[in-house]
Amino acid sequence: MEPWYKTKFRRTLMDMHIEDWDKTFLSEFDPEVYFKALKEAKISAAMIYVQSHVGLCYWPTESGVMHKGFIGKEDAMKRLFNLCHDDGINTILYYSIIYNNRAYELHPKWRMIDGKGRGSRDYGGRYGLNCPNNKDYLEFVKKQIAEFSDYFDYDGIFFDMTFWPEVCYCDSCKERWEKEAPTYGAKGELPKTVNWKDHNWKTFIKLRHEWIGEFAKTITNEAKRLKPGVSVEHQYGSSMNFWRFANNENVTLASDYVGTDLYGGIKEQSFACKAWYNLTQNQPFQYMTSRCYPSLSEHTTTKTYDQLRQCVAMTCLHHGAPLLIDAIDPVGTIDDTVYKTIGKVFGEVIPMEPYLTHGKLTWDVSLYFDLNGKMDIEAKEYDVLDPALNGGTPEGGTMPHYIALRGASDSLARHHIPYGIINNWKIEQLKEHKTLVLSDVPEMLPEQASFILDYLRDGGNVYISGHISPVLLKELFNAEWDRYTYENITYMSPANNSNIMQGLFTQKHPLIMFEHAPILKKGNIKGEILATLVLPYTPPGVPASVFPTDVLAKYYIDKKSPNYPFATIHANPPGIYTDQPAIIKALYGKGKVIWSALPIEKADRFQHSEIFAGIIRYLSGDDFQFGADCPISIECILFDDPENKQKLFGLIETREDTIIPPTYDLRVWIKSTEPPKKVHTVDGSDLPFDYRENKITIDIPKINIYDMIIIKY
Structure with missing residues (x-):
């Protein structure tokens, strides 16, 4: 029998992280009203809470604590599950792990402990964090699974928060470290200094990945043992986050399908859909986001109809399952108008x-996402409790590889170049595609580098930027790494007769990057140097500021420092030209490779995006599965379905706005070895087409945020 998740795409979740210190909290919860809202929203699979981050259970538990609002109506949540099942709506049970306030309060030894010996609520935090390495906490979770599996009838489980919210130094973690670290040649106490050059620290990072993966698998196995046939999904949003959360493929291996909630906008969603498409063990992946704008922190502000249509369609066009998250009012009521709007949005994607x-x-074009590369290996060592870690945002500089990758993704999308996102877990996928992008990948393993060389020998093409494996640097360019520039603002100047910059930058006015540039050792470089490094007249000093007090408040200015002189007061223009290679092109086997010392794609600039796209077009022979003559805000997505003799072409507007006007007069082309019999939109409207030279050209008069085109053979 086919699993429920294969065909149920309209999903929702009602957040119920509600305390019970006020007797009115959840006093008005009504399963009939909740169920009516699900019907109004046209939901085919409902994720339903039986417990939350607060840790209170919504069933008569013996191992935990039941929410006081369910006293006297203990079977209210069970009634909701039954109403759904009787109507054919599949149910996914929500259970929060690691984040559990009641467990944290009642069992101090279960708590995560930070580098200063504190628990997560000792300094006013709302979330009580329990350590997955604590054996008693694990046994408690198993008891809870046994109870709710016996009490509720459900089809799937979502275990939320399967990651490390902080670096833990509890007794259980110390014990595991002392036992397992020597296996990897590490020794001493648990390290508290982030240092990517230190073996002990890197061993700790490796073990944290293993520990959370083991915890996830143990819970999954227990759930499936008690409820054979049930699907299990673990929270996976931190796969897009930096090293602290310790998510690589570990949690994927414990999940039937992957997905989670993200709130970074439509372009982040596009990236996540492509990444999760190739990370999930089974399709479809699931993409969750709130109906609240911009996130659940604004309880009563709702995304506009256009915004909801956009985020639901982006997931569907990637053949994923969209899930919209609402949040219940503390007393247990809901906003009926929200579900009418959701129903309208979901109704439109039913076709x-x-x-x-x-x-x-x-x-x-494959973008390579290194799941173990979400850190800045060039950062100076810092304390694990450095406040900069609290956000963990790419803007904080913690994930240069990810930032560059996102830049590459956005650039290819607006140039309508067909791309996907592969990962180091499934590196063999790169063989299926003509061009590979390695955006500032830190510490690539020798065996991965060897795989890249084989790919090139067989005719693959590779763009590499920033960090490069010493194996690849030596083999491809006969070069060796030396050091980084002292300057953190650097330039790349096109070489004579090189059109790499497309005239957008010249030798006199070279391309700027706000990065330290790598310096190669002197030697006989193999390949053609397309650009060289240029430095500013003087090393960049304190940030430019019209108001001296802004600078003086943060920096001590040493007039004798080499950073003090400047050429122009507001900027750091290019002035020192070097012969140091900045972009090199070489041939290897049947393939071509270009290395850019600086990750051009990382910069959110028109010119940089044009240059990066131009490099990709050159490497790929400017020969792609599809192309488009339409605004840069339109993204195109193609699915090939030879079994059903069709291709499925999606178009979606990626403008970020509350009201998104229609887009008119689009033209797209799709490569095809034979002419189609019919081309039509998903609603059945025929579209005229032209077929010549193995391309189908289609003129589309208008799209209203999105559309799917069916090409039948």
Whole structure:
């Protein structure tokens, strides 16, 4: 029998992280009202809370603590599950792990402990964090699974928060470290200094990945033992976050399918959909986001109808399952108008659903996402409790590889170049596509580098930026790494007769990057140098400021420092030209490779995006599965479905706005070895087309945020 998640795409979740210190909290919860809202929203699979981060249970538990609002109506939540099942709505049970306030309060030894010996609520935090390495906490979770599995009838489980919210130094973690670290040649106490050059620290990072993966698998196995056939999904949003959360493929291996909630906007969603498409063990992946704008922190502010349509369609066009998150009022009531809007939005994608189980995402350019590379290995060592870690945002400089990768993703999307996102867990996928992008990948393993060389020998093409494996640097360019520039603002100047910059930058006015640039050792470089490094007249000093007090408040200015002189007061223009290679092109086997010392794609600038896209077009022979003559805000997505003799072409507007006007007069082309019999939109409207030279050209008069085109053979 086919699993429920294969065909149920309209999903929702009602957040119920509600305390019970006020007797009115959840006093008005009504399963009939909740169920009516699900019907209004046209939901086919409902994720339902039986417990929350607060740790209170919504069933008569013996191992935990039941929410006081359910006293006298203990079976209210069970009634909701039964109403759904009787109506054919599949149910996914929500259970929070690691984040559990009641467990944290009642069992101090279960708590995560930070580098200063504090628990997560000792300094006013709302979330009580329990350590997955604590054996008693694990046994408690198993008891809870046994109870709710016996009490509720459900089809799937979502275990929320399967990651390390902080670096833990509890007794259980210390014990595991002392036992397991020597296996990897590490010794001493648990390290409290982040240092990517230190063996002990890197061993600790490796073990944290293993520990959370083991915890996830143990819980999954227990759930499936008690409820054979049930699906299990673990929270996976931190796969897009930096090293502290310790998510690589570990949690994926414990999940039937992957997904989680993100709130970074439509371009982040596009990136996540492509990444999760190739990370999930089974399709479809699930993308969750709130109906609140911009996130759940604004309880009563709702995304506009256009914004909801956009985020639901982005997931569907990637053949994923969209899940919209609402939040219940503390007393247990809901906003009826929200579900009417959700129903309208979901109703519009119902015609897509028969197509979402068919075909395979098709692309030419693979972006390589290193799941173990979400850190800044060049950062100076710092304390694990450095306040800069609290945000963990790419803007904080903690994930240069990810930032560059996101830049590459955005650039290819607006140039309508077909791309996908592969990962180091499934590196063999790169063989299926003509061009590979390695954006500032830190510490690539020798065996991965060897795989890249084989790919090039067989005719693959590779763009590498920033960090490069010493193996690749030596083999491809006969070069060796020396050091980084002292300057953190650097330039790349096109070489004579090189059109690499497309005239957008010149030797006199070279391309700028706000990065330290790598310096190679002197030697006989193999390949053609397309650009060289240029430095500013003087090393960049304190940040430019019109108001001296802004600077003086943060910096001590030493007039004798080499950073003090400047050429122009507001900037750091180029002035020192070097012969140091900045961009090199070489041939290897049947393939071509270009290395850019600085990650051009990382900069959110028009010119940089044009240059990066130009490099990709050159490497790929400017020959892609599809192309488009339409605004840069339109993204195109192609699925090939030979089994059903069709191709599925999606278009979606990625403008970030509350009201998104229609887009008119688009033209797209799709490569095809034969002419189609018919081309039509998903609603059945025929579209005229032209077929010549193995390309189908289609003129589309208008799209209203999104559309799916069916090409039938």
